[in-house]
Amino acid sequence: MAAYLSDIEIAQQCQMRPILEIAEKAHIDEKYIEQYGRYKAKVDPALLKETDRPDGKLVLVTAITPTPAGEGKTTTTIGLADGLKRIGKDVTVALREPSLGPVFGVKGGAAGGGYAQVVPMEDINLHFTGDFHAIGAANNLLAAMLDNHIQQGNALNIDPRRITWKRCVDMNDRQLRFVVDGLGGRINGTPREDGFDITVASEIMAVFCLASSITDLKERLSRIIVGYTYDEKPVTAGDLKAVGAMTALLKDALKPNLVQTLEGTPAFVHGGPFANIAHGCNSVMATRLALKMGDYTVTEAGFGADLGAEKFLDIKCRMAGLTPDAVVIVATVRALKMHGGLDKKQLATEDLAALERGIPNLLRHVSNIKNVYQLPCVVAVNRFPTDTDAEIDFIIAKCRELGVNTVLSTVWAEGGKGGEALAREVVRLCEEEKGSFTFSYDLDGTIEEKITAIVRKIYGGKDIAVLPAAKKQIETLTKLGFDNLPVCVAKTQYSFSDDPTLLGAPEDFTVTIKNVKVSAGAGFIVVLTGDIMTMPGLPRVPAAEKIDVDENGRISGLF
DSSP states (O other), X not given: OGGXXXXXXXXXXXXXXXXXXXXXXXXXXXXXXXXXXXXXXEEOTHHHHHOOOOXXXXXXXXXXXXXXXXXXXXXXXXXHHHHHHHTTOOXXXXXXXXXXXXXXXXXXXXXXXXXXXXXXXXXXXXXXTSHHHHHHHHHHHHHHHHHHHHHTTOTTOEEXXXXXXXXXXXXXXXXXXXXXXXXXXXXXXXXXXXXXXXXXXXXXXXXHHHOOSHHHHHHHHHHOEEEEETTSOEEETTTTTOHHHHHHHHTTTXXXXXXXXXTOOEEEEOOOOOTTTSOOBOOHHHHHHHHHHOSEEEEEBSSSIIIIIHHIIIIIHHHHTOOOSEEEEEEOHHHHHHHTTOOGGGTTSOOHHXXXXXXXXXXHHHHIXXXXXXXXXXXXXXXXXXXXXXXXXXXXXXXXXXXXXXXXXXXXXXXXXXXXXXHHHHHXXXXXXXXXXXXXXXXXXXXXXXXXXXXXXXXOOOEEEEOHHHHHHHHHHHHTTOTTSOEEEEOOSSOSSSOTTOOSXXXXXXXXXXXXXXXXXXXXXXXXXXXXXXXXXXXXXXGGGGOEEOTTOOEEOOO
């Protein structure tokens, strides 16, 4: 049946439960629920302080390096949660909210797929509860107050050439990457070079997702650096007296959102930073809430384990005091054959030689989780009809050599039923295999030492090459006392290296560091490599061209 219906058609057939019923399943009293219609709600974070429930087990879902063949990480996360529910576990799922950029760009919707989705799918993929709009408004209020301060006499002595804060919009719009604004004479502002980021790349999004309370949110917002003075001192949102108003815009958005899977499992969907240009995890508050409300919480981190999982473990877990009990690494035979050099059109035919060339990618991710972070893990293979038994057996044998089990997953076609075997292995890992969680680097090293540790230990590279501009930036940030922060590496998601054409598990490569800046509010150093853009563009044929609405308001073509 799944083969003949699109994701949105499957989602629209679902008989959703009223959200109060889902809240009851998640042990949330009605007094903490703010309903957004019948099937969406926000949860009052006061529940975190007032519940005496202990934390459940935390399961992180990550994946191999992405390819156009697809891996199905979000689908597996949702299907695993439904599988855990089917085997009798009290479970919640914690996910990011989709950005409108990919929804209308290349990827389409991001609420899972097939029979493993969160619903209402259309709402989640579009405006949802307005969180991203609030984040964009807070970002742009700060930008407006910054330029207004300069216009009204510039008491803080801000150098317009050293402004680092950009405006944002949650849309892929390359035309806005570099703009000149403030034109039209003195009354219309100070002319300067400016630009836009996509909302999910805004530091406000990172702050929002790492904040543990409104008080913590305000403290983080006040530390955001928007630029530098003529004598090179940082200027913050606190200096501009913008923090109270920004918090007012964000206070309701900060409450985690509650929805459900197709099978009625409670799902907290909240926040959505990109993992190739930010830390790529849902909000700390939603994760903590999910842990309190279930005996098992399944969450995911964006892109491959070298990006999302590295940042989840080295940044989010470090800041929030979280420790995963198990990690799932998602792979497909098709994607591994692409890492082995096959074209997308050749993936339907058995090719053990290509699989052998591509499987080092999976094995490096597995080794990183097991040997660098010292966490128990399992490989989940999303099985496609074209996968042969020989290809599956080959993956199982290679993973077994690393002491890691492989489980087949058919959640796209079968929902939770197709995730039961994976659920049983995850429970076994949580109950029988205790990890000794370790970060990949210590905070007391220099900025260069921390970047080098990630490149060598996680990416498998040889060294880093720091360009002169980045070297100067590192010196400045070190003088300002920011060298003790964790690092958030922005790089291509398509390779362990900073070169998207180097597939598989490349070795002896050097990662070039082009720019280094501080996200002082989020609490990490951002390291830009390769040709990373903080404002994506639309493809030749955007997904938006296929989306439509009929006279009854029913949306089609969203995914």
